[in-house]
Amino acid sequence: MALSTNEIKDLEQHAWQARQDIIDITGWSGGAHIGGGLSVTDILVIMYFKYLNVDPKNPQWEDRDRFIMSKGHAGVAYAPVLARKGYFNFDDLQTFNKFKSPFGMHLDCLKVKGVDVSTGSLGHGLSIAVGLALGARLQKKDWYTYCVLGDGECNEGSVWEAAMSASHFKLNNLVTFVDRNRLMIDGKTEDVMGLEPFADKWKAFGFIVKEVDGHDFNQLAEAIDFAKAEKSGPVVIIANTAKGKGVDFMENEVKWHYGGLDTDLRAQAKASVDKMYGKA
Structure with a gap:
């Protein structure tokens, strides 16, 4: 089902906020x-x-959907979204990746509310997701498991072992x-x-x-709706x-895989995000 105009506006506002938050946390x-x-994001x-x-x-909550951020190094994006969702106070993220902070570069499920699985050693997230999806089936639960991989992570053989398992067991709840x-x-x-031909x-x-x-919310929504409705196997x-x-x-620049921002670069980055969302 296509998103309404108000839903798009709401999601864009959240996305603008998330990108501003990522810049601040960095x-x-x-x-x-x-x-x-x-x-x-x-x-x-x-x-x-x-x-x-x-x-x-x-x-x-036992019947919640499970979400696995397999590309765990993207905790700088994951943490502020969890905060804005209401799991913890956003201001707590001012300690992100600092000594004794609960918010490490890769979020720890034992320390950060809302994180279902600790990730960061790339290639393991999909295997864990397969196990969770199988567990839900065995318990006759109707919650879904969602897993986000990075494409570079797909170099790992364990990703493809997990993919074989998901297909073999026809995990339509993944x-x-x-x-x-x-x-x-x-x-x-x-x-x-x-990786190409990747889809194949x-x-x-x-x-x-x-x-x-x-980056298109309508396309993402259509694909997620399709995936949830598909019963023959995993999507x-x-x-x-x-x-x-x-x-x-930063766009399409490999040097920004990891980086820091001084005061001037931070202001420049935030202004660019404002411009993209028509807030400049």
């Missing part, structure tokens, strides 16, 4: 994985403010996203370890593939994104 912490945080926003069946007042920004820490994904690989492993613009949503989305001097 400044406070001295450095973060800002490029991939900005590319995955819109996926996080539509999941937490439209689709996920969760209760911030009861983070351990929805997988790939943040396909085509850049990783060492350069272009296709130079480091070619997922199809060969038994997945139904939806390929979308990962992967390949979300084509831009690393550093919203900050003009």
Whole structure:
């Protein structure tokens, strides 16, 4: 079902706020994985403010949907979305990645409310998601498991082992996203370890593939609705994104996989985000 005009406006406001928050947290912490945080922002926003069946007042609610941020280094984006959803106070993130802070670069599920699984060692998220989806089936529960992978992470063989399992068990309660920004820490994904033909690989492993613009809320919503309605097996949503989305001097620049922002760069980055959302 297409999103209403008001839903789009609401999601865009959340996305604008999330990108501003990512910039602030990167400044406070001295450095973060800002490029991939900005590319995955819109996926996080539509999941937490439209689709996920969760209760911030009861983070351990047994019947909640499970969400796994397999690309755990994007905690700089994940944490502020959780805060704005109401799991904890946003101002607490001023300690992000500092000594004794509960908010490490990769969020710890034992320390951060709302985080279902600690991730960061890339390649394991989908395996855990498969286990959760199987667990829900065995318990006859109707909650969904959602997993967000980075495309560089798809170099890992464990991703494809998990994909085989998801297909074999026809896990229609599992929805997988790939943040396909085509850049990783060492350069272009296709130079480091070619993934193409990427969609065909997922199809060969038994997945139904939806390929979308990962910054278009209508396309994301259509793909998520399709995935939830599909009963024959697992769906992967390949979300084509831009690393550093919203900050003009970061977009599609591999050097912003990780970086810090001084006062001037922070102001410049925030102004660029304002411009993208027509707030300048």
